[in-house]
Amino acid sequence: MPSNQQVLINSLPSGKLQASDYRLADAPMPVPGDDEVLIETSAFAITAGTRAGLQGSASYAGAPKAGIVMNATGVGRILESNAAGFNPGDTVQAPTGWQTHCTAKAAAVSKIPPQDDPIAWLGPLGINGLTAYFGLLDIGRPVSGDTVMVSAAAGSVGHMVGQIATLKGARTVGIASSNTKLHTLTAQLGFAAGVNYREDDYREALKAATPKGVDVYFDNTGGPILGSALFRMNVGGRIACCGVVSQYDTDRPEPGPKGVPGLLVNKRIRMQGFLVFDFAKRYEEARADIRKWLNSGEMIMLTDTILGLEAAPDAFVDLLAGGNVGTRVVQIKPHPAGVV
């Protein structure tokens, strides 16, 4: 009998996440209930935000615990359907988790139109792309000529934030952890400048890269990079708070930056957190724009593919150390349509 191969949380991490916090397992093939579908996963995304969930109750991702399948958004093919509107063979996006098969309620499943690359639903057309779109345009609200700074700029969300900012007429400055990443951003993705936060002269380099200050800061990291941004913000600046990756891979989060709230007052800064799910009613509006940009070449899809379910734990540990450029995708099996 075919089985469902899974990666389970072996233990909630103490300190930095390690691959040994996960373990492989075989489970019986799941059976879809009423209004559910059975999905064969072809790929899933690994994103830093899921690390927050492993810290427990403070995260929007809920509180994973030892013994359950690690959560992830994936794409795949429907094998069986008990849900109206879904049929075997449909390509879908769903909360697959790190496993070869899953069942899901119809409400949690999105049908992927035939003209879309399914992998794009883990990147620009998926949660990462929608997060970049709404966080930048609705929370950050850049106008043409603004300087937009983005941290974790080579990451799943950041590399799309920078591209959207650039195509909206902003001057985009990316912060990342290596010069190789920065080269990709500036040479291929339209960023005006990049700054390596691991260099000793980071603060001076940031100042040089933002001669007119910063109007919009898209914050994926929190911590010291947020602190450095506060000092570069212009009067009336906006900070879109998207994630806190600098504080995820630890059980001892640092205090907040010194400039809060003093610099917010002096510079009349708006600092606003958001979750993409609050924009769910407008996803299709965003996808229409993003498809247009992908088709015109104004936005480039950058995927960092890892092969094999069993590679997921190492791929996650490496991502938290800054190892990825673009959307990190674990590919389990080629998509039947041959696209993936």
Next chain:
Amino acid sequence: MPSNQQVLINSLPSGKLQASDYRLADAPMPVPGDDEVLIETSAFAITAGTRAGLQGSASYAGAPKAGIVMNATGVGRILESNAAGFNPGDTVQAPTGWQTHCTAKAAAVSKIPPQDDPIAWLGPLGINGLTAYFGLLDIGRPVSGDTVMVSAAAGSVGHMVGQIATLKGARTVGIASSNTKLHTLTAQLGFAAGVNYREDDYREALKAATPKGVDVYFDNTGGPILGSALFRMNVGGRIACCGVVSQYDTDRPEPGPKGVPGLLVNKRIRMQGFLVFDFAKRYEEARADIRKWLNSGEMIMLTDTILGLEAAPDAFVDLLAGGNVGTRVVQIKPHPAGVV
């Protein structure tokens, strides 16, 4: 010859402000230049925000230095005018500083209408009242039924924030440093509840006082009270960042609260700094509302009067330690109209 009695900054404070950081001085009577008026000060306000200026460059208040007159907004009577629209005998509000006489450019001087109590122009109709009005209504944006929390709630701005929130239909919770202050807020000014942040059980008491969480937090303090508010904020909450009094009376500001930016993301909180001067074009609109509330008794003017210019340094040190209830006013001499 009559002289101008002044309080000068003797030395910029290191650590906590002390009265000995100031000294009394006699100066020649100032002579108004073109487009200037000579004003005899009757009273001025002492506000925590001016302490920030003594920390140097990071403040909107500029950078005072040893040897100059301490800055303050005051009210008084014009003795001489070289400015169109101003005449001797006019009652005005102006940046008088801590001195019996000053000259000021016409643009910095506001004529006080005869029907207004001049002291109200240091409180509800002055910068403090306008700060409460715009910060609460434009930045915090409470709606009827919201819970509004305000820190330094018995202070110059806080006691008006609470009153405006209450008359807009919010449930208002004030944070202050003594039970006597809290009694004034709840028994006289319409606050629904008060919490003493100096008590050991502060966090539990705050939780009990905000059973439905906090929708709007008007932050006058920053520091640990801001931290406590972040944990009580509801999803979609707004924090109006007005001042950072917890960090003014020191040369070693603390780091920011732990919840920034993590809790901002999870709860989709908007945290926004503001300065009242950005609303200058709308001051008369606000004053019309505030006059109406004062006349109807919906807003109570609470003044904490200290007599004599020479008492200003001690009055400021005491204010920074939490000694005032309402707007602290130093009265130099009775107003000629007998109102003050």
